[in-house]
Amino acid sequence: MKILILGGGQVGETLAEHLASEAFDVTLVDRDEERLAELRDRLDIQTIAGWASHPDVLRRAGIEDADMLIAVTGSDEVNMIACQVSHTHFHTPRKIARVRAAAYLDREDLFDKDHVPIDVLINPEQVVTEQIRRLLEHPGALQVLDFAEGRVQLVAVRAHAGSPLVGQELRYVRKQLPNVSTRVAAIFRRGSPILPTGGTTIEADDEVFFIAAAEHINAVMGEITRVERAFKRIMIVGGGHIGERLASAIEPYFSVKLIERNRSRCEHLAESLHNTVVLQGDATDQDLLLEENIEQVDAFCAVTNDDEVNIMSSLMAKRLGVRQVMTLIGKPAYVDLVQGGDIDIAISPQHTTTSEVLKYVRRADVARAHSLRRGAAEAIEAIAHGDAKNSKVVGKYVKEIDLPPGTTIGAIVRGNEVLVTYSDVVVQSEDHVILFLTDKKYIPQVERLFQVGLSFF
Amino acid sequence: MHLSVILRVTGILLTLFSLALLVPVIVAWIYAEATIPTFAMAFGVTLVAGLLLWLPMRSDRELRARDGFLITALFYVSLGLFGAIPIYLAESTSLSFTDAAFESLSGLTTTGATVITGLDELPKSILFYRQLLQWFGGMGIIVLAVAILPMLGIGGMQLYRAESPGPVKDTKLTPRITETAKALWYLYLGITVMCATSYWAAGMSVFDAICHSFSTVAIGGFSTHDASIGHFANPGIEAVAIVFMIFSGINFGLHFVAWNRKNPVYYLQDMEVRLYVFVLIGVSAIVSGILAQHPDTIDTPLRDGIFQAVSIATTTGFTTSNFSLWPSVAPVLLLFAAFAGGCAGSTAGGIKMVRVLLIYLQGLREIRRLIHPNGVFSVKLGKQKVPDRVVEAVWSFFSAYVIIFVTMVCLVMALSDLDFTTAFSAVGACLSNLGPGLGEVALNYQALPDAVKWLLMFAMLLGRLEIFTVLVLLTPAFWRR
Numbered sequence: 027m028k029i030l031i032l033g034g035g036q037v038g039e040t041l042a043e044h045l046a047s048e049a050f051d052v053t054l055v056d057r058d059e060e061r062l063a064e065l066r067d068r069l070d071i072q073t074i075a076g077w078a079s080h081p082d083v084l085r086r087a088g089i090e091d092a093d094m095l096i097a098v099t100g101s102d103e104v105n106m107i108a109c110q111v112s113h114t115h116f117h118t119p120r121k122i123a124r125v126r127a128a129a130y131l132d133r134e135d136l137f138d139k140d141h142v143p144i145d146v147l148i149n150p151e152q153v154v155t156e157q158i159r160r161l162l163e164h165p166g167a168l169q170v171l172d173f174a175e176g177r178v179q180l181v182a183v184r185a186h187a188g189s190p191l192v193g194q195e196l197r198y199v200r201k202q203l204p205n206v207s208t209r210v211a212a213i214f215r216r217g218s219p220i221l222p223t224g225g226t227t228i229e230a231d232d233e234v235f236f237i238a239a240a241e242h243i244n245a246v247m248g249e250i251t252r253v254e255r256a257f258k259r260i261m262i263v264g265g266g267h268i269g270e271r272l273a274s275a276i277e278p279y280f281s282v283k284l285i286e287r288n289r290s291r292c293e294h295l296a297e298s299l300h301n302t303v304v305l306q307g308d309a310t311d312q313d314l315l316l317e318e319n320i321e322q323v324d325a326f327c328a329v330t331n332d333d334e335v336n337i338m339s340s341l342m343a344k345r346l347g348v349r350q351v352m353t354l355i356g357k358p359a360y361v362d363l364v365q366g367g368d369i370d371i372a373i374s375p376q377h378t379t380t381s382e383v384l385k386y387v388r389r390a391d392v393a394r395a396h397s398l399r400r401g402a403a404e405a406i407e408a409i410a411h412g413d414a415k416n417s418k419v420v421g422k423y424v425k426e427i428d429l430p431p432g433t434t435i436g437a438i439v440r441g442n443e444v445l446v447t448y449s450d451v452v453v454q455s456e457d458h459v460i461l462f463l464t465d466k467k468y469i470p471q472v473e474r475l476f477q478v479g480l481s482f483f
Numbered sequence: 484m485h486l487s488v489i490l491r492v493t494g495i496l497l498t499l500f501s502l503a504l505l506v507p508v509i510v511a512w513i514y515a516e517a518t519i520p521t522f523a524m525a526f527g528v529t530l531v532a533g534l535l536l537w538l539p540m541r542s543d544r545e546l547r548a549r550d551g552f553l554i555t556a557l558f559y560v561s562l563g564l565f566g567a568i569p570i571y572l573a574e575s576t577s578l579s580f581t582d583a584a585f586e587s588l589s590g591l592t593t594t595g596a597t598v599i600t601g602l603d604e605l606p607k608s609i610l611f612y613r614q615l616l617q618w619f620g621g622m623g624i625i626v627l628a629v630a631i632l633p634m635l636g637i638g639g640m641q642l643y644r645a646e647s648p649g650p651v652k653d654t655k656l657t658p659r660i661t662e663t664a665k666a667l668w669y670l671y672l673g674i675t676v677m678c679a680t681s682y683w684a685a686g687m688s689v690f691d692a693i694c695h696s697f698s699t700v701a702i703g704g705f706s707t708h709d710a711s712i713g714h715f716a717n718p719g720i721e722a723v724a725i726v727f728m729i730f731s732g733i734n735f736g737l738h739f740v741a742w743n744r745k746n747p748v749y750y751l752q753d754m755e756v757r758l759y760v761f762v763l764i765g766v767s768a769i770v771s772g773i774l775a776q777h778p779d780t781i782d783t784p785l786r787d788g789i790f791q792a793v794s795i796a797t798t799t800g801f802t803t804s805n806f807s808l809w810p811s812v813a814p815v816l817l818l819f820a821a822f823a824g825g826c827a828g829s830t831a832g833g834i835k836m837v838r839v840l841l842i843y844l845q846g847l848r849e850i851r852r853l854i855h856p857n858g859v860f861s862v863k864l865g866k867q868k869v870p871d872r873v874v875e876a877v878w879s880f881f882s883a884y885v886i887i888f889v890t891m892v893c894l895v896m897a898l899s900d901l902d903f904t905t906a907f908s909a910v911g912a913c914l915s916n917l918g919p920g921l922g923e924v925a926l927n928y929q930a931l932p933d934a935v936k937w938l939l940m941f942a943m944l945l946g947r948l949e950i951f952t953v954l955v956l957l958t959p960a961f962w963r964r
Contacts, residue, residue, distance in 0.1 A: 292859035293861065296859045296861040297861050297868040300866065303851075303860075304858060305857045305858050306857050314857055317855075317857070318857075
């Protein structure tokens with residue numbers, strides 16, 4: 027598959043890296059020659075310098091035989107026009123664009139075939155906001171991922187010594203929680219994956235991924251990790267797009283304080299937010315944090331666009347007694363640096379955006395794909411089609427399905443019903459199957475499993 | 484500053500006003516009263532004075548926004564003086580010119596303070612004329628408050644300026660001032676007709692119904708009887724009065740929007756109306772409660788408590804009993820409620836609810852700033868941010884109000900040998916365009932010395948014109964070219 031990426035910013039770069047590593051042919055267009063040289067040296071991609079929405083530039087980049095266009099330049103307008111141009115002149119089959127301005131997003135009919143032809147809109151800020159909001163709703167979770175419109179969630183937690191399930195074999199889970207159907211999808215011990223079987227023991231400090239219906243998440247978490255009080259006081263650092271969105275999304279449920287450095291931005295925030303206390307100042311100013319009772323804060327979310335500020339303020343906040351810090355980190359290298367240290371959760375915006383795009387490059391019918399552990403693992407919600415004759419999954423018991431190594435089926439969503447899979451469930455057509463892959467290299471095999479056979483032979 | 488244009492406009496107004504003096508002539512003719520020459524004379528004098536100002540002056544340039552200060556002040560002063568003529572000339576009243584001017588200005592500013600006793604014996608045409616003055620005054624105030632003061636930006640009233648996002652986002656009534664004035668006229672007339680009909684249905688005579696509807700809708704408080712609404716001793720009439728007093732105390736711009744869209748939700752969304760209704764209910768409850776605690780004062784504590792609370796808090800000034808004799812904190816509480824007044828853009832007086840609300844919100848912001856020294860807070864009405872300029876203007880207005888109030892109380896006490904309660908309540912009742920006060924001015928202002936009456940007239944004018952319109956005229960900078 028040939029994919030054209032417009033814009034070599036952080037999102038473009040991460041996407042290119044991710045897609046190129048999966049053997050897609052990636053061409054990246056950017057205005058900045060030096061930036062392109064840097065990317066070309068590091069990644070196995072083709073680069074074209076030029077204005078991303080100009081037809082001649084697109085033609086040079088090979089849009090005529092591209093299967094997909096991903097427009098992620100910094101400008102909404104350039105992204106939109108690029109999609110329009112490629113639609114009108116080059117009939118590109120699939121167009122994904124980043125559009126951030128709420129003013130455009132409010133008008134859904136704008137983005138259909140006859141107007142601005144964008145198939146998929148991605149909005150990293152919104153995705154990150156959603157992710158943080160879910161984490162705030164589940165104190166103690168390292169990651170919360172939605173499947174099947176939020177009915178099923180995949181949650182990562184750090185196992186805590188002394189919790190009921192820690193030190194127990196996995197088959198004990200069913201006895202401990204008889205009314206809850208949940209399944210441990212994977213365990214990462216000291217960074218390397220363990221494929222869970224009934225005899226696997228959960229150890230303290232394991233990173234445990236489990237799948238359960240949304241309403242059971244808290245019950246399961248309580249068995250694996252320390253029971254955390256619900257969050258109440260939240261402090262947000264950075265009043266940019268993400269900070270503002272996050273504050274307005276959570277201010278009805280939490281008591282929120284927001285620190286922003288820019289005076290006029292503060293004025294704007296004070297007007298647009300209704301219950302949030304907007305503070306003007308530097309988040310790395312210890313006096314300011316102490317003055318605002320930092321030690322009482324339950325969760326500290328650093329979401330400025332400056333990685334260093336985010337990291338430093340988070341470290342300081344943690345030192346001053348905040349229960350949990352979440353830090354937005356753009357540079358992948360920094361994520362490695364801070365992981366396992368004082369920062370509880372590192373959120374990578376590029377990463378989340380990548381997940382959004384992933385489901386569209388998968389060859390099977392994928393409703394959702396989440397990239398996990400910096401792209402090493404992946405969780406996929408695939409839809410089974412066909413019948414027993416032409417499909418490798420439909421009509422089979424779960425235990426009969428020939429899964430590649432390191433892959434588990436976490437749950438099956440059938441209509442409104444959530445079946446956490448035990449081996450005696452038979453997969454039906456139109457089931458949403460949620461799979462967990464600890465190693466990305468087996469993705470093509472999973473894709474093949476879910477393709478309807480006959481049309482390909 | 485072109486005085487000629489301003490005088491010319493004043494001339495036009497006086498000429499138009501002279502026509503209004505013909506209406507009582509009709510009343511006098513209907514009731515076959517001897518006051519026809521009085522009004523004819525007043526008509527003649529006003530008409531000639533108006534034409535003399537109007538015709539010789541050339542209109543060589545357009546009016547500017549700044550001329551608005553002088554014109555509004557001149558309007559009220561000139562109408563007050565010329566409006567005093569029939570009262571002064573009428574033999575049945577036999578008032579000095581000071582008293583006549585006091586009565587006239589009290590009517591035009593919809594204050595409702597009176598120097599006349601024995602209203603019941605006066606000719607109907609004179610009584611009708613007093614009510615008419617209030618009605619015209621009320622109309623003038625609405626146009627002033629909805630169209631002109633916002634333009635001048637007095638005391639934070641730019642909040643209601645058509646082009647700025649106000650509490651109700653689209654208070655922009657019509658694009659042109661004349662159109663807006665016309666629309667408000669119809670609304671005002673419509674409410675008056677409804678009010679008169681309701682009074683008549685509740686049992687008033689046609690004459691009383693029309694007269695009282697004038698002073699109710701204008702939130703004036705003049706009555707055709709010495710005992711005011713208490714004269715009728717009719718709960719139905721009191722209920723009608725309560726409803727229309729509350730209604731008239733609401734921003735007419737808001738009435739216009741709500742009626743135009745046929746959607747009463749606009750009233751509920753307005754923060755000022757919410758506070759206004761809340762205060763009325765609160766004061767009614769407290770006053771009724773106090774009256775109920777003292778059963779020897781009054782027989783029907785709830786009925787009188789609610790009526791008096793609404794009448795005084797909206798600054799109307801109708802009475803059913805002499806509330807200044809009521810026990811405990813009730814009289815003082817009522818007077819303080821009148822200081823807060825009704826909604827901006829209505830015929831009510833006082834500081835206005837929206838200002839009280841903004842003063843409160845600003846106070847709250849100050850407290851929050853102390854708790855969060857680095858916090859950035861904005862004052863919001865509903866979900867709409869109020870510009871800091873408006874908050875400043877409201878505070879300056881409030882300070883000016885208090886300073887003028889205190890100064891005037893001292894002056895009144897210096898100019899006469901009145902006690903503090905009388906001086907305080909007289910100034911308060913005039914500055915907030917309420918009417919009846921406490922102590923010696925509980926019923927009428929007859930007994931006060933002339934100097935005090937002139938001072939109180941000035942207070943009425945200040946209160947009606949939102950203080951700064953008049954204060955700006957007293958600065959040399961305004962007159963400098």
